Amino acid sequence: MKNIYRTHPLIAPQCRIQMEAKWNTEAKSEFATILPDSKTVLFFDGLESKGTAATRLDMPVTFGSFYFEFTVREPLFGTAVMFGLGTEDIRLSYDDYNYVPLIGMNQNGWALSYKGTVWHNGKYKKFCEPFFEENTCIGMLYHNKKIHYFIDGVYRGIAFDNVDPNGKQLYPMVSSTAADTVIELTTACRLNYSLLDLCAFKVKKLFKDEIQQLDLPKNLIIFLAHF
Numbered sequence: 001m002k003n004i005y006r007t008h009p010l011i012a013p014q015c016r017i018q019m020e021a022k023w024n025t026e027a028k029s030e031f032a033t034i035l036p037d038s039k040t041v042l043f044f045d046g047l048e049s050k051g052t053a054a055t056r057l058d059m060p061v062t063f064g065s066f067y068f069e070f071t072v073r074e075p076l077f078g079t080a081v082m083f084g085l086g087t088e089d090i091r092l093s094y095d096d097y098n099y100v101p102l103i104g105m106n107q108n109g110w111a112l113s114y115k116g117t118v119w120h121n122g123k124y125k126k127f128c129e130p131f132f133e134e135n136t137c138i139g140m141l142y143h144n145k146k147i148h149y150f151i152d153g154v155y156r157g158i159a160f161d162n163v164d165p166n167g168k169q170l171y172p173m174v175s176s177t178a179a180d181t182v183i184e185l186t187t188a189c190r191l192n193y194s195l196l197d198l199c200a201f202k203v204k205k206l207f208k209d210e211i212q213q214l215d216l217p218k219n220l221i222i223f224l225a226h227f
Contacts, residue, residue, distance in 0.1 A: 078178030084111025
């Protein structure tokens with residue numbers, strides 16, 4: 001694999017602050033299994049797929065810029081395996097053999113399909129070549145209301161240039177229509193060393209596991225907890 005951090009200055013190592021993100025066990029389809037490492041999700045485990053399932057991370061993208069990498073651990077197939085951002089209004093499960101582009105089928109989601117198309121509000125367009133192989137790494141950069149994608153370290157460009165969630169929080173999400181799809185969150189970073197980032201990083205370092213007990217607004221505690 002190429003060195004992904006040489007392909008775009010926005011995700012250079014000196015700009016990264018690692019975050020303690022994991023898949024949200026309370027915000028997933030019944031057909032999605034979060035493995036003990038909290039970083040890996042398995043869709044339709046040992047089952048015939050009868051629909052579409054999704055899950056999201058336990059943290060929203062709030063202030064600033066973010067970069068995530070998702071690595072698929074099995075070959076991809078089926079109607080739609082998707083990687084993107086969505087609001088908490090997105091329905092996370094469809095059964096009765098409804099195979100849908102779940103993250104991009106309405107106004108609440110923006111996503112890339114493994115077939116090389118990008119989806120939003122039920123509309124799609126060609127974006128890149130399909131990617132099927134196991135251990136493919138999908139990089140997703142969110143910066144200035146734009147979503148950029150990387151495939152195996154190669155920068156593929158801007159998929160969406162005006163992401164507007166209408167005041168709602170956005171979450172990194174994945175979805176699949178295929179049985180035994182395995183997707184691992186391998187990188188979660190906040191980007192750019194702004195004064196806000198430096199202060200938050202210093203507070204987290206000083207207080208460590210005491211963050212939840214600080215007399216601060218809830219949203220600020222959530223923000224600090226992911227540094």
